[in-house]
Amino acid sequence: MHLLLGHSWDSCCAGVLARLEARGLPARIVPAPLTAPARLVWRLDAAGLASRLNWDDQEAELAGVLVRGTGWLDPAGWDPTDHAYMQAEILAATLAWLAGLPCPVINRPSAALWYRGRASLLTWRTLLRSHGLPVPEQLVTNDPGEARNFGHRLAALGVAGAVYTPLTGETGYLVATDAGWQGLAALQARAPVCLSEPHGAPLPACIIGGQIVWDCDPPPEARALEPRLCRLAADAGLDFLEVVVAPLRRGLAVVRVDAMPMLEHYAPPAQNRILDSLTALLAPATVSYAAPEAVP
């Protein structure tokens, strides 16, 4: 049985499910694998680690897990405080369970990845830099004058405006007008903002088990980044990683990194290649999988 931890409306889960079923492999999309009616038994003792998950009173013999969610607990019927506690408990149990499974888990999460969710580019900078990957200039400031100076300096270099992206969000906003800068200054009175230099047309790529699938045929400069992008994913311990590159005034740079790639960012041919690669990684035709280090 292959478990796709996520929702049926996630095109990645749905696509992998269809491919596994086409190969005659049992698979199931489950948004919350550790809540009722499932029964988890996870034991760590002198004999080592052993875990068992029962569904419908039958043990789920897991051949692989695709992680596209964290095991959300429906708040309906819960007191908010109790729900927050139980959600934290289930998150903690799910992380430990996934970490110790003796089957392929894509992506097998680290605590940092599990609890930080979709980290901002700023959080990835150290790792990107250590692999020699170019990144855009960024400024975090609560000083409106410094924010304006950042915009003026970019303007002098022929770049219009700056992009404001909340560090805890994903949507970026181009700030290029007086009204925009005034709005930003109002926000800065409450918290520092993160500005980035604007970039050109984004070109997303998925790194899947050391292979790269570009959304469309990439330019040679993008191809030249491939070995470094693969090393980045490997160093981050991720089998499935999305990296978006885009032209900046100084050349191509990485403008976004996401450990939860979205299929919707790709045209159908690339979507199919991603799903094929992901399915092959999750359910290899020839099994030669090494159990994780923590499991004796």
Added chain:
Amino acid sequence: MILVCGGLADGVTELVCARLADCGYRYRLLDLAHYPAGYRVVWHWTDAGPAGVIAGPDWTLDLDAITGVYARFLGPEGRMPREGDPEATAALQFEADAGLMALLEDLPCPVVNRIGGGMSNNSKPYQALLLRRAGLKVPATLVTSDPAEARAFQGEHGEVIYKSLSGTRSIVRRLGPDQLARLAFLHHGPAQFQAFVPGRNVRVHTVGDRVFATRIETEAVDYRYAHLDGFDVAMKPATLPAAVEAACLRAARDLDLLFAGIDLKEMPDGEYVCFEVNPCPGFIYYERHTGQPISAALADLLNGTTPAGRLEVRRAMR
């Protein structure tokens, strides 16, 4: 110059500041009870690491001049109330903290501790896997949503305790008849049970490559709450077997924690079992009871004068 990020009303942060002053190490306090109000930050990332300044009420600190950072983030209860919609205020505070955390991740100096390193503390069983890999013994642990398995575990081990799986603080309690009667509630989600480990509690603080072990004598199951059960607590400095000490240092290093509080128990047969690693230890309790120079070692680390501090600089500069 050392940067301390914390609340001055927090006793641990207050002690760190006092020790830095006592050692003659210069520091600046970014008071998280108020931050970002009253502070000016300009952090600029180009191809290299961050550059820029943090300015407080009467000081300005260049990021380049920071030799070490001590960070102890505050919950909502530690923050000064701010005007405006509570939800928007909380979101903006979260945004301000996220920026500071990102900066600390990327500063090329010792940071006690970077956020990523402490995340394992949010899942005790996950952390147990890492501790075991570092060479520390961990108690027999069961995480289950199956009442029959919980009963069988108790039958196998006799005395069993239960505690939270997550970072949510809970009082460790013995599994008794009252709790057994409520095991049916496990269908809501799994809980964590552990074989009760007899012996004496030992708290270890690793500071860079230095180790301070404190033995705790009490009859209470959870010594942190001994007073609630009417028990006394006594503490003494202790010496660990070399292999245990090395495993503690390895665990802290594996978790990327320059400063860690490690909870051990010394069993009657002399074996040591590890319960968890705290990435932001409230070490004041142990230092005051024993006089162990934990804060002085921390001050040295932040000042960049200890071997681990220098190693950290090289690691981050790669």
